[in-house]
Amino acid sequence: MPEVPVAEYLVLGLRFGRLSLGFVQSYTGDRALRGQVDREPAPLPGLLASQARGLRRTVRRAALDADRTDFLLGQLAALDCAARGLAGGPVSFAGRLRRCFQLEVDRTDPEHYAAVHDELAHWLPRGATLVERVANFRERERVSAEALPDCVRALSEAFRVRARAAFRLPVHERVTYRFRHDPSFGGLQHYLGGGRSVVTVSTAVPHRLSDLPRLLAHESYPGHHTQHCRDTLPEHDIALTDTPQCTISEGLAERALDVLLGPAWGARVREVLHGILPVPAAEDLERMDAARRVLAGVRRDAALMLHEHGTDPHRVREYLRRWLLLDDSRARVLLERLSDPSTAAYAVVCPTAYELTGAWLDAEGPEHRRVRYERLLDRPLQPHTLRSELSGRIAA
Numbered sequence: 001m002p003e004v005p006v007a008e009y010l011v012l013g014l015r016f017g018r019l020s021l022g023f024v025q026s027y028t029g030d031r032a033l034r035g036q037v038d039r040e041p042a043p044l045p046g047l048l049a050s051q052a053r054g055l056r057r058t059v060r061r062a063a064l065d066a067d068r069t070d071f072l073l074g075q076l077a078a079l080d081c082a083a084r085g086l087a088g089g090p091v092s093f094a095g096r097l098r099r100c101f102q103l104e105v106d107r108t109d110p111e112h113y114a115a116v117h118d119e120l121a122h123w124l125p126r127g128a129t130l131v132e133r134v135a136n137f138r139e140r141e142r143v144s145a146e147a148l149p150d151c152v153r154a155l156s157e158a159f160r161v162r163a164r165a166a167f168r169l170p171v172h173e174r175v176t177y178r179f180r181h182d183p184s185f186g187g188l189q190h191y192l193g194g195g196r197s198v199v200t201v202s203t204a205v206p207h208r209l210s211d212l213p214r215l216l217a218h219e220s221y222p223g224h225h226t227q228h229c230r231d232t233l234p235e236h237d238i239a240l241t242d243t244p245q246c247t248i249s250e251g252l253a254e255r256a257l258d259v260l261l262g263p264a265w266g267a268r269v270r271e272v273l274h275g276i277l278p279v280p281a282a283e284d285l286e287r288m289d290a291a292r293r294v295l296a297g298v299r300r301d302a303a304l305m306l307h308e309h310g311t312d313p314h315r316v317r318e319y320l321r322r323w324l325l326l327d328d329s330r331a332r333v334l335l336e337r338l339s340d341p342s343t344a345a346y347a348v349v350c351p352t353a354y355e356l357t358g359a360w361l362d363a364e365g366p367e368h369r370r371v372r373y374e375r376l377l378d379r380p381l382q383p384h385t386l387r388s389e390l391s392g393r394i395a396a
Contacts (some may be wrong), residue, residue, distance in 0.1 A: 001033040002029075002030075002234035002235070003064070005059045005064070006235050007234075008058065008062075008391075009059075009076070010234070010235070010237060011036065012051055012052060012079060012165040013079070013240050014034055015028045015037055015051075015066045016082065018042065018080060019042075019048070020086060021358060022070050022241060023241055023242065024239070024241075025190075026228070026238070026271050026285050027238045027239075028235065029238060030193075030237075034168075038249075043188075044087075045083045045084070048083040049079075049084055052096050053076075054082060055072075055076055056073055059072045059076065067172075067339065067380050067385075070381040071381070072386070074102060074245075074382045075240065075243050075245060077099040078099060078102075078243040079353065080099075081099035082100060092308065093304070093307035093308040093341065094304075094308050096341075096345065100241070100242045100244075101242070101244060101246065101345070101349055101383070102247060102382060102383035102384050103348065103383060105304065105348055105352050106304070107300075108298075108301055108390055110323060111298070112294060113294065116294045117130060117289045119287070120133070120134060120325075123284070123287060123310065124136075124137055124164060125137075130325060131325045132187070132326065134241050135201070135327075137280075137284070140280060141209040141210055141280050141288070142207070142209075143206075143277065145210060147277045147389070148179065148203065149179060150278055151273060151275050151277065152216060153177060153277060154272050154273060155213055155216050155269065155272055156177065156216050156221065158272045159216060159220065160175075160220070162221070162261070163221035163222040163226055167377065168373065170229055173195035173229045174195070174196055174219075175197045175199055176198050176199070177199050179203050180200050180203065180204075181202070182200075182204050183204040183205055184202075184304060185200075185202055185205075186202055187201050187215045187216070188200045188219070189219040189220065189223075189225055191224070191225065191239070195229050197220065197225040197228065199216075199219045201215075209269065209280065209287075210285040210286075210288035210289045210292070211292070213261075213269050214254075217260055218253040218256055218257070221260065222256050223256035224249065224253050226256075227249065227252060227253075227377050230377045230378055232378075233380060236380065241316050244382045244383050246349065247352075247353050247356075248357070248383060248386075250346075250354075251356055251383075252352045252357060254353060254357065254375070255357050255358055258358070258369075259370060262284065265286065266281070266285040266286045267282040271284075277321075293351075296350065296351040296354070298320060298322075298323045299334070299338065300347055300351050300352065301323075302320050302335070302338050302347070303338055303344035303348050304320060304348065313335060316335060317335045320334055324332030332352070353383075356383060356386055357376070357386070360372065360377075363389070363390060
C-alpha cells in the first residue's frame, strides 16, 4: 500500500477520471482504490478542488524526498486548476498552460519558419511552388496501408533491441500493435501494467517515412512504454492529462528517437525497411523530420492566436496555410481542430516540451544525453525543475 498522501493522490486522480473522460490515461495501481472510487457518488468539481488544496498541505508535511514532494505539489496544483475549469470557473488559455502544464510560452518569430522554407527550397527537387514540391516529396515517402503493419513491426523490433541494450527493461515486457481506421490520432499507447502495452496505429491518417520512426519511438521504445516499464514509484501508477506529468512524458517521448539513434537515424531506418518498401535517401528523411520539428511551432502559434490573443480565425487560417505550406482545404481542417481548447493545448505542449527536454538533455553535452534521459525515465521531475537547472547552468 502506498504512503498515505500518495494513496490519497491516486484516489483524487481517479475521481477526476469519473468527471472527465480521458483525464486518466492509465491506472495500474491498487484495484481496491479504484473500486472504492467507483462506488462513491459522482464527485463535484468544487469539492475536488478543495481536496487538491488540502492534500497539498498534507504532502508538505509528509516524509517524502524532495523530487517526490515537488512532483505531487505540481500535480495537485494542476488538479486544483482543472477542477475549477470543470466547475465553469474562468481560466484563461495561458493560465491553464501555466498552472496545469507548468509552461510559459509565446509565439515564435516567423523568421525561423522562413529559414526552414529556404532550406526546403534548397534541397527538394526543383518544381513549381514550394507547397507542391513538399507535397510531392511527402507523397513519395508515404507508407501504403498494405505495408504499414510490416513497417511498424520491423521498426519497433529494431528499436526494442536497441532500447533493451541501452535501458533496463523487464524481461517479459512487450508491445502489441493494433491498427484502427480512426482519423482522430496517429498513434496511441495504453499501458496495461506488468510491462505490457497496446499501441494503436491509425490507418485513417497518412504515415510517412520521415514521421513513422519518431511516432513509434515516441509510443514504445524508448518513449511512453519504456517509461511505464521502468516506473517504480507508486505515484506513477496513475497517468493524468493536463498536468506537469504530461509535459515531461510528452517531452521525453518526443525526444526518444534522438536519444535512441541520434541525429543520423535515417540510415538505420533504411536498413530495417530494406525489402519492405522503397525508402528515400536517409539524409532527406532526416531533413524533412528536422523541418517538421521547427514548423510544429506554427500550430503552437495558431493555438495562442485563437485562444489567448483573440485573433480572427481567417488570419489564423492564413498563418497556418503560409508557414505550414498547406493548401487551403488542409488549413481549414487544421483550424477546425485547433478551435477545440484541449487540442490546442496539446499543440502547445508537444513542441514546447520537445524544446525544453532537448535543451535539458544536452545541457552537459551529447555524451551525457542517455544518462540524463534515464533520469527523466526514473525520477518524478517537473518542467520547472528542468527550467531551473538550465537557468542555473546559464547563470554559472
